[in-house]
Amino acid sequence: MIAPNLQALPKNVHLIKKDLIIEVELNGKMKFDHLLNAIYQQMGICYRVLSANVEYMNGANFGSFQLHVNATTEESQELEFFLNKNKLLNTTVDYTCRKYS
Numbered sequence: 001m002i003a004p005n006l007q008a009l010p011k012n013v014h015l016i017k018k019d020l021i022i023e024v025e026l027n028g029k030m031k032f033d034h035l036l037n038a039i040y041q042q043m044g045i046c047y048r049v050l051s052a053n054v055e056y057m058n059g060a061n062f063g064s065f066q067l068h069v070n071a072t073t074e075e076s077q078e079l080e081f082f083l084n085k086n087k088l089l090n091t092t093v094d095y096t097c098r099k100y101s
Contacts (some may be wrong), residue, residue, distance in 0.1 A: 015072040017095060021050065022079070024065045025089040028060035035088075039067075045075050068095070093101065 026032060032054050039045050052065035071079065076092065083090040 015074075016062070017070050017072050018076070019096070020069045020071060020076055021093045021095045022069055023064060023091045023093075024067070024083060025064045026054060026061045027088065028057075028062050030061070030086050030088065031059075032061045034061075035086075038077065038082070043071060043075065043078055045071050045079060 003069075024035070032052070036047070036049075039047060046069070048068040050066040050068050052063070054061055054063040054065060069076070069079070080090065080092065
């Protein structure tokens with residue numbers, strides 16, 4: 001049996017984060033503010049709301065919104081799984097921003 005040398009592994013492994021734009025369609029099953037709270041509090045993913053067109057009818061939320069998320073691959077997969085589990089239609093686009101110095 002081969003045992004890994006744990007001392008040889010770097011202690012500070014920086015995971016690569018990507019800028020993503022996620023568009024989500026609300027279907028009335030989950031409230032907009034509850035969804036944003038779950039993304040930040042439960043998953044620990046920071047976001048910026050780029051646009052939101054949300055209508056409130058009898059306690060249900062309908063419409064769509066776009067989020068700018070800076071997340072690792074694992075975090076983005078967790079977010080996509082969460083949205084699919086709650087039957088929320090979503091589209092993710094990788095976003096590349098030029099940084100000038």
